Amino acid sequence: MLGAVEVKMLKAAQPDRPDALTWVFLGLGLLLLPVGLYLALAAPPDVNQGYLARIMYLHVPGAWLGYLAFFVTFLYSLLYLFRQDPRYDRVALASAEIGLVFMGLALVTGMLWARPTWGVYWTWEPRLTTTAILFAVYVGYFLLRGAIEDPELRRKAAAAVGILGFINVPISYLSVKWWRSLHQTQSIDLTTGKIHMDPAMLQALLFNLFVFTLLYLGFVRFRSLLAAIEDRQEEA
Amino acid sequence: MLLRLQAISKRFGRDWVVRDLSFTLQRGEVVALLGPNGSGKTTLLRLMAGLLKPTRGKVERLGQALFLANPPAFHRRLTAREHLLYDLAFHGKRGDWEGALVRFGLPEDLPLLAFSSGMRKRLALARLTLLQPDIWLLDEPETALDREGRGLLLATLAEARKGAGIVLATHDRHLVEEVADRALELGAA
């Protein structure tokens, strides 16, 4: 009797298909993506770099959303450890995965940008290095998950990596300040709140940031759901 | 009440090993855990100790629980004396380790890697008598012991039950008859 009620409650807590909000985020994000790209192409060229600077509208939101995603992973990992509810772990997992995608986007666009401006795709410069390490942490996060069979230990271990690994986010962000080198310092400095950027460029950038955020939210909700379904299959 | 399991279940992968089991252990009780090979005795003991977590249900412990694995685990580079002293220290206890070693017929200064299986079992019993847990969880405690060792085990259990609760998993029906107040029989795997 109790078992039946419990199953019902679990079902209610874990729907089989994405809810309306998820679809709204995803739909709106995908719809606005071309608008953002149009704004990016219409934005005024940079004084030094000309039209090349337009990569920025993918590069910077990608990197920031990566940071945000890892922050969410950090947060939900903490929540998981304190509440021991697998739902938090699934959000952490989803966010880490989407974060890897966004960070990957920032890395790729950065490399594409680096080639014409610095002459190489890659150098061992602090920002690039710390970003690569950040990327590696979350690759490790998934390798660890793959290595542990026991679901509970897997969640705990992953949560620990999600928490400890987050320290690389501030390191990556601040690396341009700590080690002044090739990569450009912040135009929108989140630590001091100062903004050095042309308003038109800023508008386009912020719009793209908004679109990316919508996409992020949609994807995380979607991926958490998939994880829930996977979990249920594992348990069945 | 020393230990209470409330409708606990444990699953490994897809197999349920323990299902909806409830159980209470009182001080002064000796409970035998019976069942064929693979029925979940060891798993249940580890759940009681808190070394495993139940998939469902709750385990409450109102006292210090210690688990005697089979075969017992020791650092082989330490002597019996050293091992007992460290164990006492880690548990913040004091006790007559020398008397215990004499009683269980164990050499003091031999590294444990030179101990035979029966000597290791005796040392594990000596360790428990010194640490005096409230809940004794013993997995096949009678194996590896010779006749004298079995006598020591029986004496130890008789003494321990005065202040503690004991759960022991075993296949030895004679032992059950000799020491257990009641039995918990687990089904086949």
Next chain:
Amino acid sequence: MLLRLQAISKRFGRDWVVRDLSFTLQRGEVVALLGPNGSGKTTLLRLMAGLLKPTRGKVERLGQALFLANPPAFHRRLTAREHLLYDLAFHGKRGDWEGALVRFGLPEDLPLLAFSSGMRKRLALARLTLLQPDIWLLDEPETALDREGRGLLLATLAEARKGAGIVLATHDRHLVEEVADRALELGAA
């Protein structure tokens, strides 16, 4: 004659564990190795298997010897089927591993890390019946087995003795009475 020990002695450090022991094992014989804890039963079995070398004296083996340790040793990442197949291959033998698994009531595709202590003991017995050594050296083979498992052990021994010689170390006097032709009693340590 399958196995002959000629006045062997074994010393660990300064302690003599086995002293001037002579012994012969014939095909078809079951010999029980008795003695209190620490009297040298396990050591003697390992000497017989050739896993230890006697300090003095000579060990002659006229056939393949296998040793069943207590607890038995397996690779925990393999399944029972895989383990038996590799074992057969390493010994250059073939055998009905499927029948053996069914007979001993073991699952085929579970990794051994999920086996309980009794299931491991059963697998060890299944392994021996498949590899059919000439000399069976068993260390406390009856422990960890439930009633059914004990029956299987007795049947296995009865069958094996037809073509091989068996030495088993045990503390279980009932087992000795049931299966052994004669006993070798070792003194106290």
Next chain:
Amino acid sequence: MRVPAKGWPQVAGGGRVGGVKRVFLLALRDLRLEVRDRSGLLSVLAFFAVMLFIMALALGPEEGPLRRAAPGVLWVALAFGSTLLSTRAFALEVEENTLDDLLLAPGGKEWIYFGKLLFQMLLLLPLALLSLFMAAGLFYLPLERLLSLFLTLALGVLGYASVATFYAGLLSRLRGREVLLPLLLFSLVVPVVLASVRATLGLVEGLPLGEVAPWWQLLLVFDVVYLTASALLFPLVMEG
């Protein structure tokens, strides 16, 4: 009570032992086990020697490049030594199945973490000092600012070891830990190693202390963050 032989510490058996005493006793016991194996300090040291030796030979006889490379080589060697030792700290318990007994001791579980960490630091610090001297011989490393150098080593090693111990504990129950550990660990400690290399390089190249100090601060921040986070997380991941 009989007088204990062979330098048994007069702590045990003396009534209720506090958390700190437990930590020390655990570190002490592990050191003792390590010494009994006759493979502790000496062999890690040998490993260090060979690594420094091969690298010195490979990087050629000129003084300039050798000196520049020294901090990097030194830190890679230390990082590996630390990984080895932290794995061993838990391998000791896992091979003998004694981890369960530690976990069942009354009170919290942090003391196990701190005991293992202390054990590691007690081995690593003398080791770091010795490898500093070796590097001085092989890589023309100047030793005038020995104290500052050692401070750098201590800060860096602590940051490294705190995470290494945590992960070693976490992974101790998995097989294949020897190889999974570096993977997880290094992405976390590369920042520590980088900061340490920079500080060491600054000291070697004779920069004023004012310019090295920021690196020390950074290392200190890492140490504090890693240590607290690991100590808090350890009991959580070890239970059940």
Next chain:
Amino acid sequence: MRVPAKGWPQVAGGGRVGGVKRVFLLALRDLRLEVRDRSGLLSVLAFFAVMLFIMALALGPEEGPLRRAAPGVLWVALAFGSTLLSTRAFALEVEENTLDDLLLAPGGKEWIYFGKLLFQMLLLLPLALLSLFMAAGLFYLPLERLLSLFLTLALGVLGYASVATFYAGLLSRLRGREVLLPLLLFSLVVPVVLASVRATLGLVEGLPLGEVAPWWQLLLVFDVVYLTASALLFPLVMEG
């Protein structure tokens, strides 16, 4: 007989198995165990990547010193990887106490040595190739003479692994093997590593093959000597 599921090799159960088949089966089984731990190639690879990565960072961004350092770093990494793998090859048996069962199999005991060595080479060779590519990316190592480079790697790795496997077997019954192993090992294999570094350096710096060949000959001699000596000694040290 039932059709074996999940890719079981059709060798076992097929009557008397020769020595060579046994060797292959043992290597195969160990590979399988390694893969089940989900930590085989992938994680050792990660370990290599990390080592190369840190060294590249530590040795600074200029191309010249990086390229010069590459062979040394590569070989230290390979040596370390080989040590890890050979330890693991026997740790597998020791942790489970299954070494006795292997030793009691009929016939000689050399096959165990060769099986473990084969297991190691099967993991190390692809690994060496991959780390070559990584080094090419990180250390500006030119890859034009890939074949010669790979020959050098294969010769060097074989020499190293043959001794490493022998020692790992020898020490497998002692505790503390992870750290004791390098001590004994390195004194024997430093010549192999040095010769390999020299040959690699020659290839990287574009020396004519004629000047590299003597190193290869030397490596070959080492390989043959170490391999025969180890194979002959192995049964002796494993018995009794």
